[in-house]
Structures are given as structure tokens and as C-alpha cells.
Amino acid sequence: MLSIDVHNIKGEKVDEITLEENLFKVPIKADILHSVVTMQLTNRRSGCAKVKNRSDVRGSGKKLYRQKGTGNARPGDIKSPLRRGGGVIFGPQGKTYNYKVPKRVKKMALQMAISSKISEEKLLILDAFEMPEIKTKTFVQIIDGLNIDSALIVTHNENTNLDLSSRNCPFVKLIHSNGLNVYDILNYKHLIVLQPAIGQIKDRVRQD
Numbered sequence: 663m664l665s666i667d668v669h670n671i672k673g674e675k676v677d678e679i680t681l682e683e684n685l686f687k688v689p690i691k692a693d694i695l696h697s698v699v700t701m702q703l704t705n706r707r708s709g710c711a712k713v714k715n716r717s718d719v720r721g722s723g724k725k726l727y728r729q730k731g732t733g734n735a736r737p738g739d740i741k742s743p744l745r746r747g748g749g750v751i752f753g754p755q756g757k758t759y760n761y762k763v764p765k766r767v768k769k770m771a772l773q774m775a776i777s778s779k780i781s782e783e784k785l786l787i788l789d790a791f792e793m794p795e796i797k798t799k800t801f802v803q804i805i806d807g808l809n810i811d812s813a814l815i816v817t818h819n820e821n822t823n824l825d826l827s828s829r830n831c832p833f834v835k836l837i838h839s840n841g842l843n844v845y846d847i848l849n850y851k852h853l854i855v856l857q858p859a860i861g862q863i864k865d866r867v868r869q870d
Contacts, residue, residue, distance in 0.1 A: 668787045690774045698771035702845045712756030716749035757797035773867045774846040786854045793823035801827040818859035
């Protein structure tokens with residue numbers, strides 16, 4: 663078992679918890695972390711433009727005028743790409759870049775990301791992080807007192823005061839344990855986890 667100290671927002675040790683080594687002390691494989699981070703960033707891409715072809719344009723299918731005797735070309739309907747307001751020929755049809763990796767690989771990557779913070783001693787577990795009022799200055803003072811300059815804070819439930827107090831701090835991100843992901847863990851120098859969220863994180867990283 664892995665023993666981790668629990669601190670309060672003043673940086674004082676108040677408790678100690680144990681974590682399973684098979685979940686939070688696993689060998690780190692760069693290729694697995696890379697594949698999951700690449701997937702996350704790729705899935706954020708928006709698709710390209712999409713135009714309306716002949717079948718997408720709204721309009722009547724009625725023949726515009728008779729086939730013969732007018733001296734004009736044989737008419738199609740009003741949605742013809744040859745007419746103004748008609749469909750577009752060979753235009754972009756949109757593209758999605760989304761793809762998935764196996765759930766087992768995502769869980770392994772999450773285990774590795776957390777294990778990397780533990781091995782680097784960048785994991786801080788707090789017993790609670792209560793803000794009596796919405797005050798960014800107070801939040802910054804607490805973070806400075808913990809000697810934190812960049813952190814991802816993981817909570818177990820909705821905490822409006824903490825969320826609004828930290829929103830204007832570019833070096834901090836607040837996230838619920840259900841949204842914990844590899845990219846955010848690696849993107850911030852420290853990982854701060856509230857003690858009640860530990861159980862939820864265990865359920866997320868445990869392989870079925």
C-alpha cells in the first residue's frame with residue numbers, strides 16, 4: 663500500500679491515507695500517455711465547412727418550363743446547381759476528426775498520469791477546501807501559502823464559491839472527479855485532490 667499525507671488549506675498535516683499500489687504506482691509508458699492525449703486534443707477539433715448540395719436545398723421539384731420549343735437549354739428544377747440559389751457541386755461536406763481509444767487504455771493512461779504526480783511529489787491531498795465567500799484574493803492567498811504555482815484541483819461535488827473564486831486564475835483549473843482526464847493532469851504542475859474525491863477516482867481508474 664502507498665501512504666499519502668492529507669493536509670489542510672494551511673499546509674498542516676491532519677491525516678494519512680493509503681492507496682493501492684496497483685492503481686497509483688504503475689510503470690509510466692510514454693506511448694500510452696501520448697495516444698490518449700493525442701485523442702483528447704484531436705477530438706477538440708471542429709469539423710470543416712459543409713455546403714448544401716442539390717438534395718439539401720429547399721425548393722420545388724417542378725419543371726420550370728417546357729422541355730422543347732423555347733430555345734433554352736433543357737430545364738431542371740429550381741434546386742439545380744446551375745441556377746442561383748441552387749445546390750453546390752463538389753463542395754466540402756464536413757469532416758469529423760473524432761476517434762476513440764479502448765476504455766482499458768484510457769484507464770491505464772489515467773493511472774499513469776496520477777502515478778507520475780505521486781512519483782514527482784506533486785500530488786497534494788486536502789481534507790477540504792471551503793470558501794466562506796466568493797473571493798479571488800483569498801483563494802490566491804491560500805494557493806500561495808501552499809507554495810503552488812500551477813495546479814489542477816479535483817473536487818467531489820459542486821462547490822460554487824470555490825469555482826467562482828478560482829475562475830479568474832489562469833494558473834488553476836477546477837474540475838469534478840468525473841471529468842478528470844490525462845491531458846489536464848499533465849498540463850498542470852501540481853495535482854490537488856480533495857479527500858472525499860479519492861474514492862471516486864479509485865472507481866474511475868480501476869479496471870473492470
